[in-house]
Amino acid sequence: MIKLLPGVLLFLLWAYCLVDAIVSDQARVRYLPKWAWIVIVLLFPLVGSIAWLVAGRPATAQRLSRERGGAPGFPEYERPGRLAASDPAKDEEFLRQVRARAEEQRRRYEAERRRKAELEGRAGAEGEGDETPEGAPGS
Structure with missing residues (x-):
């Protein structure tokens, strides 16, 4: 054995x-x-x-x-083949562009959100005046 x-x-x-x-x-x-x-x-x-x-x-x-x-x-x-950053100036420029793009997207989102809130507020205010009381003529 x-x-x-x-x-x-x-x-x-x-x-x-x-x-x-x-x-x-x-x-x-x-x-x-x-x-x-x-x-x-x-x-x-x-x-x-x-x-x-x-x-x-x-x-x-x-x-x-x-x-x-x-x-x-x-x-x-x-990860094999990963390259390290070779030009810090280009990295800073890239990061600056990314931050600027993110800030622009944030501003657009906030403006769109405010616009939707205003439209919903107007629609709600207009809808309140359209209701007629029960028993009123035309109901």
């Missing part, structure tokens, strides 16, 4: 690495194309599996974040 243990462990490692290589995203596999890693793992079960785990397996978001100096715990900053 104990003599079978290394073989079973090697098979489990090989199967795990093979499946992991097959389901990994092509763009995130490191150093070699995905098909090459699959062939290496198939032909060299022990060495290929270890090589896949060490060199070919896609980096996790947490490891990428540490390597790139990203902020931990914020997935939008850990």
Whole structure:
């Protein structure tokens, strides 16, 4: 029974690495194309599996974040290929434009809200005069 243990462990490692290589995203596999890693793992079960785990397996978001100096715990900053701001002046200009657009939208909303309230107020005042008392002629 104990003599079978290394073989079973090697098979489990090989199967795990093979499946992991097959389901990994092509763009995130490191150093070699995905098909090459699959062939290496198939032909060299022990060495290929270890090589896949060490060199070919896609980096996790947490490891990428540490390597790139990203902020931990914020997935939008850990996304591969995220670019940092390169021109603070352009960033300030962009933020100024965003604030101005938000303020303009806020002013338009408030004006529209006031206009609707005035129209409803007028309609209510006009509707009150239209009612005729019961028993009055014309009812």
